[in-house]
Amino acid sequence: MAIDEAIMRSLKEERVPPTLRLYRWNPSAVSIGTFQGMKEEVDLEYCGKNNIDYIRRITGGGAVYHDFDGEITYSIILPRGHRLAPDDILGSYEVLCSGVVKGLEHLGIDAQFKPINDIVAGGKKVSGNAQTRRHSCVLQHGTVLLDLDVEVMFSILKVPQEKISDKMIADVKERVTSIRDLLASDVSMDELRDALVAGFSEALKLELVPGNLTEEETALAASLVQEKYATDEWNLSR
Amino acid sequence: MESLKVRILEFTSYKIPDGKMVKVRVDVKNDSIQGITILGDFFLHPEDTLVEIEEELVGIVLEEESITNVIQRVLDTNSAVLIGASARDLAKAIMSARRTR
Numbered sequence: 001m002a003i004d005e006a007i008m009r010s011l012k013e014e015r016v017p018p019t020l021r022l023y024r025w026n027p028s029a030v031s032i033g034t035f036q037g038m039k040e041e042v043d044l045e046y047c048g049k050n051n052i053d054y055i056r057r058i059t060g061g062g063a064v065y066h067d068f069d070g071e072i073t074y075s076i077i078l079p080r081g082h083r084l085a086p087d088d089i090l091g092s093y094e095v096l097c098s099g100v101v102k103g104l105e106h107l108g109i110d111a112q113f114k115p116i117n118d119i120v121a122g123g124k125k126v127s128g129n130a131q132t133r134r135h136s137c138v139l140q141h142g143t144v145l146l147d148l149d150v151e152v153m154f155s156i157l158k159v160p161q162e163k164i165s166d167k168m169i170a171d172v173k174e175r176v177t178s179i180r181d182l183l184a185s186d187v188s189m190d191e192l193r194d195a196l197v198a199g200f201s202e203a204l205k206l207e208l209v210p211g212n213l214t215e216e217e218t219a220l221a222a223s224l225v226q227e228k229y230a231t232d233e234w235n236l237s238r
Numbered sequence: 239m240e241s242l243k244v245r246i247l248e249f250t251s252y253k254i255p256d257g258k259m260v261k262v263r264v265d266v267k268n269d270s271i272q273g274i275t276i277l278g279d280f281f282l283h284p285e286d287t288l289v290e291i292e293e294e295l296v297g298i299v300l301e302e303e304s305i306t307n308v309i310q311r312v313l314d315t316n317s318a319v320l321i322g323a324s325a326r327d328l329a330k331a332i333m334s335a336r337r338t339r
Contacts, residue, residue, distance in 0.1 A: 037277040062279035116322050133283055
């Protein structure tokens with residue numbers, strides 16, 4: 001999260017190009033939408049015992065479990081006015097999500113964008129996405145599920161224990177899916193990464209050039225961790 | 239004799255039909271909002287607008303029309319875009335605190 005914001009701030013100063021970033025969370029973490037209540041959404045005690053981080057995003061939307069072994073997060077940061085970042089917010093979700101849709105197609109999955117901010121395959125959600133507009137930039141980030149453990153997800157997200165019935169778990173399995181479920185095959189993290197790179201490049205007609213964070217971005221991200229993203233003041237602010 | 243003032247702290251969840259989940263913490267005294275936090279998985283651009291909405295709702299009577307109008311006014315003033323919920327949806331969520339009493 002801190003790196004996403006550091007890239008935005010650097011892009012605003014025109015010190016870095018528009019950036020697509022693919023990453024995983026180590027340790028696994030739960031992120032909540034910027035307007036959500038941490039204690040309402042997340043079982044912090046369970047997270048503490050199981051070495052799961054928790055963090056508030058700068059984007060709206062819902063809580064997401066970022067399992068190190070089951071998920072890739074992407075973020076794309078563009079300057080306002082870029083051809084891929086139109087002022088129409090709902091329209092721009094569809095434009096940017098087409099990168100994920102195309103990436104899934106590379107893996108043999110027929111997926112569709114579902115407004116407002118989801119991508120579905122076989123009628124089930126396989127990716128959630130969220131956007132913010134600040135620092136003269138548009139940031140969209142999202143999760144792409146490679147694998148899904150509904151029982152663990154329920155342990156992290158705050159659903160009253162007595163309500164976690166078999167039916168509820170079955171309901172979620174009806175609504176949410178993962179790439180490995182869809183293909184009934186053990187797709188690797190690397191395959192998903194390569195498919196997403198190809199998907200974004202083709203769908204958005206972008207030439208992607210591998211790169212590293214600048215020293216400035218790295219330093220800025222470190223200070224944002226210290227001053228914001230690692231603090232209770234931010235994470236527990238609602 | 240001093241009159242008894244009724245002060246009620248409420249927490250409520252409201253699922254927008256086919257939409258997002260809104261949760262509200264509200265402190266109500268004599269039917270007027272003393273303090274409020276609006277939580278949820280909706281989108282609002284710019285995001286800071288929500289704090290302004292919460293501030294502007296203080297002192298407002300717990301009544302759907304008045305609450306809707308305040309929220310809509312703040313949205314309009316900030317040229318803010320609320321996605322996945324409307325001013326009326328947020329007002330209904332706040333009003334559902336009243337029904338849970």
